[in-house]
Amino acid sequence: MKHIKIFLLFNMIVAISFTSFAQKQTFDVVSYALPKGWQELKNEAGIQLSITDKKNASYAIVVITKATASTASATENFNNDWLKLVKSTVQVNTEPIMQQPTNENGWEVISGGANYADGANTGMATLLTATGGGQMVSVVLMTNTKQHQNELLAFLNSLALTKPAQNEIGNATTTIANQAGKPSVVGLWCDNHLETSGYYNGFPQYTAGYFRREYLFKDDGTYIFRLKNWSTLMKEILFAYESGTYVVQANQLIVIPNQGRGEWWSKKDNNASLWGNRLKASDYKPEKTNYIFEIKYYSGTDSYSLIINPKKNTERDGTYNQNGFSYARSRTGKSIIDNPPGFKTSLENK
Template sequence: MKSIKLIMLCGLLLIVSCKSFAQKQNFDVISYTLPKGWQQQQNGGGMQLSITDKKSGAYAIAIITKASVSSASANENFDNDWAKLVSGTVQVNGNPTISAPTKENGWDIISGGANYTDGGNKGMANLLTATGGGQTMSVVLMTNTKLYQNELSLFLNSLELKKITPNTTTNASTSSSTQTNGSSIVGLWCYNLLETSGYANGYPQYTAGYFRKEYLFKKDGTYIFRTKNWSAWTKEILFVYESGTYVVHGNQVTVIPSQGRGEWWSKKDNKTTLWGSRQKASDFKLEKTTYTFEIKYFSGSNDNVLYLNPNKSTQRDGVYSQDRFSYTARDIDKSPIDNPPGFKVGL
């Protein structure tokens, strides 16, 4: 992609050849080629490409994030991702130098870079964000050496975003504007956040922990809400179960709980898939809540996403910070949450 190449290579200043590249690969809304000898690993949030010289400690990292829903501007998305993906992981020396924004395949592209310090390492960090069709994605580059600059340059030359067509944007907006009846919200909607302990050399350090929430809206007008939090930093597992009825009026849904409870359970063998024994009740209150809701379809990730906006914090969803809570559609039989052993509704 010429735009990306011209924008981001200005920080690398390289002349390269294409001999060290393999076949092009696809990830979410972007395609790329993996440099020869590099390792790649996919997680829930994106794809990580890296290479390290064990003798010298030199490294280079490229992180491709999965496209996510965004109604923010291209500049806002860059600022947000710079704070989260760059300055939130390493000590950046000053504000990023921003290149002139460009547009490619329907995406608004902004990039910038700055020097950073990571412990005893000093290097260069570059961030590219692409915004379009109600989505945003980013590419992060970090390196503490000139050893891998050829590979980084070739990688950037290979990047190509999927073209956003009028139909792609229409699909996203149509989903949010027309799917606001009772049947559109029926189904299983899940939220899953993997726990991290911080970052090292630009890599998120995942624990085994996770934080999960889900709504199951049934055709008969009843719903079930569940939470399961398994954190590496707590001794116990939090489990929440709530059920009741819901009513849809236009683009608003009101949940009316009839019963619910929160519990703390012990861990068993410190395994995330096992339950120990019930320890105690957790504070939990039943809250009748009206949400403004919106459903969007994203062709890049092939996901339907439900946005719930209560305009306030709820114990059910969590702390509200002027943003919507998002839940992704899953098959009814593929819930990531399991009930504790011997669990019975109403007890």
């Protein structure tokens, strides 16, 4: 396959259009037009649009991620997703050539691209990131052929973004509270990460595994935390539970456990929804933690996220992330975690 020069895709990067476009579809905060003849694959993390020619081993792929909470700058978001979505997928030996940032409908859009190697093939990868309203979304384009240049151009011209919400709390201006005047953290907050086995053509390959965590903050100042890790790469299931009290002070959320434990369980029939037998206790240790927190509202999805930042690794939340850990408010109040056999809390699936 001939090497694709950078200008082929870069000449197609234009300001995102906000005019009407025939047969436009919407995914999360992004709307777009699906090129004719392309395949579409959706999951919880994003959407992939693709077309391939097996005879010539050529392809063109577009990946649109779901909007996620972010306190990072637009440049940091671009750099992070360049590493995660591009460099972790194909071999890129040069830094991306950047385009001038633009501001579109409340979003700061940054784009850049570089040539890549994918086995014996070479191609061009382009990343666009949009940052605004405490969230970010990315679009990745990868192709090893000139054949679909016009389709990619039409796709880029069809892109549109919902205007991001501006009401945030923490260091921002708008605090959201319930009718009783209690802290806005009251409710059930869930985090469900799906396990991946790597990336193929720029899109994550999901297994049956998952890593789930959730907080239930009650209006009486008590909380319940649970986690369940069911990984295809591990022989056992990890389950952990703790309860205690919490305090909200300005933009701080202080979690104070009074009991808790972790357990390893066997798998049954290698089914991600079944439990085997309790094997042993884990080394999970409940810990008092002071979080910096904020709650963000996303008008495009009419949803809330609780972002908590402990500034360190924690047993509850995992390896420290500079952007904090994001938990989505449950619309139904229904838990995403099933308890092991015989284990009861005040938070059960209904």
